[in-house]
Amino acid sequence: MANTKNESVANKDSSQRTDAPPAPPDGGWGWVVTFSSFMVSFLVDGVCFTFGLLFTEFLEYFGESKGKTSLLGSVLNGAYLSLGPVVAAFCNRFGCRRVAIAGGITAFLGFFLCSFSPNLDVMIFLYGFVGGAGFGFMYLPSIVMVGYYFEKKRAFATGIAVCGSGIGGFVFAPLTAFLLEKFSWKGTLWILSALVLNGVVFVQAFRPLHKKEKTESKCSKKIQSKDEALKPFSALDLELCDKHPIYKCRSVEAMHASNGKQDSVVRLAQSQDISKLNDVRLRHERNHSDTLKPLERKDIFYSGSLKNIPHTVETSTNGNRSSMHSLSRNMDVDVESADSDENACSKVASSLASSFDFSLLKSPTFIIYGLSCFLCMFGFFIPFNFLPDLAKDLKLEKTQGALLISIIGVSNTVARLLVGFITDRPWANSLVINNLALMIGGVTTFAVPFYNSFAILVIYSIVFGASIAAFVSLRSIIMVELMGIEKLTNAFGLVVLCQGLSSFIGSPIAGSLSDKTGTYNITFYLAGVTMFMAGALCIPLRRVARWEGLQTTVIQAEIREDEPEQSPMLNDKTQ
Structure with a gap:
């Protein structure tokens, strides 16, 4: 029985994935x-x-x-x-x-x-x-x-x-x-x-x-290793949790979109084993929020070669692509996101406001x-x-x-x-x-x-x-x-x-x-x-841009110089 539950946990974990920006096909x-x-x-x-x-x-x-x-x-x-x-x-x-x-x-x-x-x-x-x-x-x-x-x-x-x-x-x-x-x-x-x-x-x-979905297989292994350590309980046993900590896993926070809403809620009570921790309410519709949005990419209106953009490097770590998507907005999933009750009109209005x-x-x-x-x-x-x-x-x-x-x-x-x-x-x-x-x-x-x-x-x-x-x-x-x-x-x-x-x-x-x-x-x-x-x-536009950049650098330097002077005062107040 326990084995089947463990398998179900692994299956659930394999189905829960993290969203990552897709690589443009550049062809096809x-x-x-x-x-x-x-x-x-x-x-x-x-x-x-x-x-x-x-x-x-x-x-x-x-x-x-x-x-x-x-x-x-x-x-x-x-x-x-x-x-x-x-x-x-x-x-x-x-x-x-x-x-x-x-x-x-x-x-x-x-x-x-x-x-x-x-x-x-x-x-x-x-x-x-x-x-x-x-x-x-x-x-x-x-x-x-x-x-x-x-x-x-x-x-x-x-x-x-x-x-x-x-x-x-x-x-x-x-x-x-x-x-x-x-x-x-x-x-x-x-x-x-x-x-x-x-x-x-x-x-x-x-x-x-659509956004790429990447399975984090290590997460299921960690859950299975801790599964046997947890006994049936109706509420969380704090001492038991101290001895056997529950690992935070990204896949538990995985997002599946529904009606444009981002929502991931984890229930911890009334659990027989760790598989209950994966009781995530996933609202599932792939029409809106699991597809890319025009304003998410800062380079979307750039018509030239991306190789010519300064400070943009294409890197790859463990097969995960970063490249130009560092310019896009963070796609973090918020627990009980406040956006869940946002209607279509307000979303259009917020998108319009973000473009200005x-x-x-x-x-x-x-x-x-x-x-x-x-x-x-x-x-x-x-x-x-x-x-x-x-x-x-x-x-x-x-x-x-x-x-x-x-x-x-x-x-x-x-x-x-x-x-x-x-x-x-x-x-x-x-x-x-x-x-x-x-x-x-x-x-x-x-x-x-x-x-x-x-x-x-x-x-x-x-x-x-x-x-x-x-x-x-x-x-x-x-x-x-x-x-x-x-x-x-x-x-x-x-x-x-x-x-x-x-x-x-x-x-x-x-x-x-x-x-x-x-x-x-x-x-x-x-x-x-x-x-x-x-x-x-x-x-004279390029000279004006250089002058403006220099002024911005000077202002930022002055702000950094003022920060150490303010920190002791803040420390005194906190004490």
Whole structure:
């Protein structure tokens, strides 16, 4: 009888395991995830980048001003970007796949229903807010999943995934122009909404990675060795426990998740033998808390090679993998965890709060870089939105206006790959590349009103596509270099929020200026100036970061010097 109980103890112990972060596969199904992420970028940015072709149709149909009509594109892009932190919180709670599916369906409904809009206001809500929210809920999970499935090959995999953005612009521009010729803008939106709905199929590949569960076999041996020493009792015999101590075993504190709750309760009373000590109430559901959460990994938004991150070493002890997971949150199990009664809304709210660290607003480094990103995104979408209409004013054909957007897409794709290759070199300076790209893009955009031929506009499209590719590709890398990997998630959330707000106001202001002047000259002047300022503002950024780091070191040293002086006083008080 005792032997069977001992065996049951061992069996229970083998089933109770400790959670450990999984090793990203760096291949296998990860390549399917990468392709799916590529297709999501293809669909999302393909639609966003070709809004300028629809813009001229909306102007003619609704008869509103350029400033108000451009709200369609600005709200679409602004909602898509600024919802990033909210989407991350939902991914934490419900998983990337579910969130992306909901986003795909939402975007489809927004684009399909907006074709029945009786006026521009309803159109702005459905096309802009609903469609943009759907895109936001699709796009972020696709990027996050690539980060989960790849570590050593992350830079390469992420490069493939984000290339969908440029390819989408290249394909959707002539496709949209063709559809507008064959059908009205309403029919075009029906077809585009159907294409967006295909994103729901692609995101089905976003399988969650489950935490590894490691059995601690030594624990069962310790329990069996002490089992015979304990006799039946109704309450703990303290003398007996002193002679034969009960070893604390990690597997007793093992966690099996249920309904997102972490709970492990050990009962010690009314026990016949030590097997009763393993009477652990395990709530078991593997949908939420046993899968990884986006904000748990501080490097999840890092698009470069993890080998380039300072102070990250991959180590292995007794077969247990540590590596980059030292950056993630501790996954300790609390006895009678207070989180057990937390509802879904509060969990989403807490995840959202954790993605923001407003203490960063005290950092001069972050403020300068955040302002740079705000200025860049102010002018970012202006060429996409107004270049086709400018081509129309220059008496160019509609197909030529669409071709300019396609060229921007191709240039964007090639430049992203090239920038990724260069920044992996040890001699590369990411900040210098970013600054030069933005300033060159700003100067060439400022000069757009002086371009009077299709050939020159083609050259401009190539340069502009390359400049914005460098900016987008290097955001996370620059933030890690300047502020550290530990602050990447929080900094990225605030930066994306700034970019979303800037996207909301950039195109409408530019369109309003065009309404007042009757030309697009001042529109492109404004876009060029803001982009150039975004690059110039970052020139002293590395020196500012070093100065800030030095100030932090001095403050920490002063605090350490004050600690010995305070300790005797504390000792006197305790005595």
